[in-house]
Amino acid sequence: MKIAVPTETDKTEPRVAATPETVKKFIALGAEVTVQAGAGAGSRITDADYEGAGATIAKTAPPMLKAADIVLKVRRPSATEVKNLVSGAILVGALDPFGNDEDVKALAESGIDAFTMEFMPRITRAQSMDVLSSQANLAGYQSIIDAASNFGRAFPMMMTAAGTVPAARVFVMGAGVAGLQAIATARRLGAVVTATDVRPAAKEQVESLGAKFIAVEDDEFRQAETSGGYAKEMSKEYQAKQADLIAAHIAKQDVVVTTALIPGRPAPKLVSKAMVAAMKPGSVLVDLAVERGGNVEGAKPGEVVDVDGVKIVGYLNVAGRIAASASALYARNLYAFVETMIDKEKKALAIDWDDELIKATNLTRDGKVVHPAFAEKGG
Ligand code: NAD
Numbered sequence: 001m002k003i004a005v006p007t008e009t010d011k012t013e014p015r016v017a018a019t020p021e022t023v024k025k026f027i028a029l030g031a032e033v034t035v036q037a038g039a040g041a042g043s044r045i046t047d048a049d050y051e052g053a054g055a056t057i058a059k060t061a062p063p064m065l066k067a068a069d070i071v072l073k074v075r076r077p078s079a080t081e082v083k084n085l086v087s088g089a090i091l092v093g094a095l096d097p098f099g100n101d102e103d104v105k106a107l108a109e110s111g112i113d114a115f116t117m118e119f120m121p122r123i124t125r126a127q128s129m130d131v132l133s134s135q136a137n138l139a140g141y142q143s144i145i146d147a148a149s150n151f152g153r154a155f156p157m158m159m160t161a162a163g164t165v166p167a168a169r170v171f172v173m174g175a176g177v178a179g180l181q182a183i184a185t186a187r188r189l190g191a192v193v194t195a196t197d198v199r200p201a202a203k204e205q206v207e208s209l210g211a212k213f214i215a216v217e218d219d220e221f222r223q224a225e226t227s228g229g230y231a232k233e234m235s236k237e238y239q240a241k242q243a244d245l246i247a248a249h250i251a252k253q254d255v256v257v258t259t260a261l262i263p264g265r266p267a268p269k270l271v272s273k274a275m276v277a278a279m280k281p282g283s284v285l286v287d288l289a290v291e292r293g294g295n296v297e298g299a300k301p302g303e304v305v306d307v308d309g310v311k312i313v314g315y316l317n318v319a320g321r322i323a324a325s326a327s328a329l330y331a332r333n334l335y336a337f338v339e340t341m342i343d344k345e346k347k348a349l350a351i352d353w354d355d356e357l358i359k360a361t362n363l364t365r366d367g368k369v370v371h372p373a374f375a376e377k378g379g
Contacts, residue, residue, distance in 0.1 A: 001031045001342070001349060004068035006061045007039040009078045012316065014042025014323035015330060017072035017093065020053035022335040027054045029339065030347025034064040042320075043327035065089075069349060070341075072334055074327075076103055087111025087367075090341070090349070092334055094118055094131055097363055097374065098264070104374055108364035113351075115361040117333065119371070122229070126357055128336040133177045134329035135319035140181030140259065142322045143286045144170070147255045148189065150284045150304065150311050156190025167192045171253040172211070173246075173270050173295060174260030175202040176231075178288055182257045183209045191255070196246065198234055198260075199225045214249055216241045231262050239268075246270065251278040258295035259288045266293040273297045273307075281309025290314040337361075 003026055005018040016039050018026070023033045033055040037047050047057045058064040065071060065084035073093030077085070085091065088111055095116035097104050107114045117131040127133075147170070148155055157167035170186040172179045175197040183206060186193045193211035197203075200222055203213045215221060220238045224231065234242070250256060250271065256279075260268050267289035276285065276298060287299040298305055299314040306312075319326040340357065343350035351358060353365075363371045 001029075001070070001347065002068050003031045003033045003070045003072060004058075004061075004064040005033065005035040005039055005055075005072050006065060006081065007036045008042075008074050009081060010075050012320070013075055014320050015074045015327045016040045016043050016045065017074050017327075017331060017334055019043070019045060019328055019331040020049045020055075021328070022331040023050060023053040023055045025335055026338070029342050029344060031070075031342075032056070034058050034068075036061050036064065040327070043323045045324075045327070070338065072331075072338070074330065076100065077107075079106065082106055082110050082112070085110055085112050088113070090351075091115065092117065092338060094330075095363065097371075101374065104363055104369055108367055108369045111367050113365050114363045115337070115358070116363050117337065117361065119361045120337070121356060121360050123356075126337075129333050129357070131330055131333045134333055135326055136177040136259075137181045138322050138326050138329065139288055139318040140178035140257075141185045142318050143178070143182050143257045143259070143288050144185040144189065144255075146313055146315060146318070146321070147186075147257060147284050147286045150286075150313055151255060152282060153254070155186070168254040169194075169252060170255040170257065171195065171214075171249060173197075173256065173258040174289075175199075175206050176259060176261070178259040179257070180205055180209065182259065183211045186255070186257075187211065194249065194253075196242075198231050198238075198242075199229075201225060201229070214245065216245055231260070233262055233265060233268070243270075243272070247272075247275050247278065250275045253279065254283050256283075256285045256296075257288065258285070260295050261289055261292060267295050269295060269297060271296040276307050276310055276312065279310045283309075284311045284313060286313040286315075288318060291316060 035050045035055045062084045070090045076095040091114040120126050155168045158165040168191045170191040170193045172182045172195040175195045195206045195211045196214045206213045287296040289295045299312045302316045341351045
């Protein structure tokens, strides 16, 4: 059982799919692990660290990819990487398949059995494999660190001999995994925190973290959650009522962090140009949804935009900005999943194709696109 961990080919991706900790665990399961030289550099892991854990270091990717039974990745492989993979190889990563049908087809045509971690069901057994949660949690933390470093003022109230500095007012829009961590982090830094969400269940979670919940709590709000626990797209009427409430609130905030997403839809626009214009100069907005279209009007992917003294922060790959921690958790998520594919006694691959985690995440198999969300589109 040969496992390959290549350096991510996307230059903007500092994370890595295995750490010395998970390399050791894979070796204990009977695997041979090869890591490409420099693969861990963006996450503060040296080649020597990997060697110390028992991995072999490969100077270049092609030979190790050609020899691999399992390839661990953060992002979808490049066309060159796919060419180097052999038919029957297993690929595991956050492959971001939506909107990338051609790449999914290419994986199938190369005979690769590809598994995408974002499709992991959110059930108890798979919690340790949930890359969306592990990365969103860190992104939520980092959003507040980024807000604080762009703010130019202190977050906590400070009573000093020279007088008092007021606490920053932080408003978090979208209280899912990232938003709840943003609330907790802002509270730890001493800010006065408020938050909003369209899911009624979020109210209690927000309040349990010591923040105040702000929302129009009408009948539509009370029913606004899918059976899967995700947000529904709200009616135009609700959005208008909510926007009025939020507009008045935002004008009084120093920092706004937006994290609102609806699965399979563009991010809802929650902060208009007029709302940004109503904020005090020196205020900061951090838009964590910028990769999916953005919650803030005027946010630009990968940029910090200054609108009359109000900064709109649109950093990409925010979990990657805290890469060492992000890789540590991502690698554990991958290990927890790949472990289920291995027969521990025989120390060999033994995939149970009927397992619900395998079925939910398997994109391509035996030359075909097999995932129901893509299968009809080709393969
Ligand atoms: P997400 O990233 O899809 O969305 C982020 C948040 O944005 C959500 O809370 C959503 O309700 C909110 N949102 C959407 N539209 C909005 C709007 N117009 N205004 C304000 N907020 C809006 O969601 P997520 O963070 O991945 O998690 C969603 C839910 O799933 C949460 O309840 C979370 O606790 C739960 N969850 C469960 C598990 C598990 O059981 N294993 C794991 C992770 C998350």
